[in-house]
Ligand SMILES: Nc1ncnc2c1ncn2[C@@H]1O[C@H](COP(=O)(O)OP(=O)(O)OP(=O)(O)O)[C@@H](O)[C@H]1O
């Protein structure tokens with residue numbers, strides 16, 4: 335029987351995955367080891383949620399390809415999977431909403447589980463009031479805790495004006511939790527220290543130091559492809575084959591959205607194109 339004070343965790347990674355790389359997959363493994371090492375958590379699942387085309391990031395190729403590549407990359411994992419809900423929405427979805435959606439799915443799954451498990455069904459549901467920010471929202475302790483998983487560059491992007499709503503950051507970190515993997519060029523501890531808001535919720539931010547620093551980035555992979563260089567061993571072979579088969583990533587695809595303002599800036603400033 336699992337100890338009462340071990341919390342089940344589901345990790346959710348949001349991003350472009352343009353394309354997915356080995357480092358995206360490593361993030362999950364590193365995060366799971368770190369959380370489980372504390373003795374407080376058991377990581378039961380990892381979800382990759384590729385952003386929709388409406389994000390309008392420069393060089394972002396169609397979601398159907400990014401989702402399929404992420405599926406191929408996670409085929410061999412018994413705990414990481416891909417979810418296409420976010421990418422199939424007609425417009426770009428704020429990350430806080432994506433987190434909310436997945437938490438809702440976990441609650442529904444737990445309720446269905448209760449319905450078929452009569453022992454569990456008879457049991458008094460352990461529901462406690464969530465005291466977060468005085469919200470009346472309830473947390474069911476049987477539902478795993480959902481944490482957003484990201485690299486330190488995403489954490490530092492919280493400081494870019496008009497990119498994130500402050501209340502969204504508070505919700506993601508204060509209500510759910512964040513696991514942040516170090517990335518060279520970023521100093522998440524310093525960033526948290528310098529932000530009063532992040533400092534307030536620092537206990538919900540798990541900074542995971544990656545000692546085997548790995549500079550793989552999707553930008554590097556796309557650049558190598560444009561130059562006809564090998565990308566083998568930077569991403570799983572089935573993803574390499576998929577890219578070759580569909581002739582993805584060219585000088586032309588890198589110009590996609592070049593004149594378009596990134597969706598969050600459009601939404602928060604009213605700007606549409608440059
Ligand atoms: N090498 C890495 N180390 C730590 N985190 C990473 C690394 N590569 C990607 N991530 C994280 O993975 C998530 C998805 O990132 P994203 O799809 O932007 O990949 P990327 O490699 O940064 O791509 P791009 O170069 O196009 O920005 C983000 O949270 C990002 O911080």
Ligand SMILES: NC(=O)c1ccc[n+]([C@@H]2O[C@H](COP(=O)(O)O)[C@@H](O)[C@H]2O)c1
Pocket residue numbers: 348349350351385389391427428429430488497498499502598
């Ligand atoms: N305000 C927001 O919710 C907000 C702002 C910027 C990026 N994001 C998300 O962060 C991720 C960043 O991905 P990239 O690092 O590939 O740009 C994406 O999933 C994107 O949707 C969310």
Ligand SMILES: [Zn+2]
Pocket residue numbers: 487
């Ligand atoms: Zn990135």
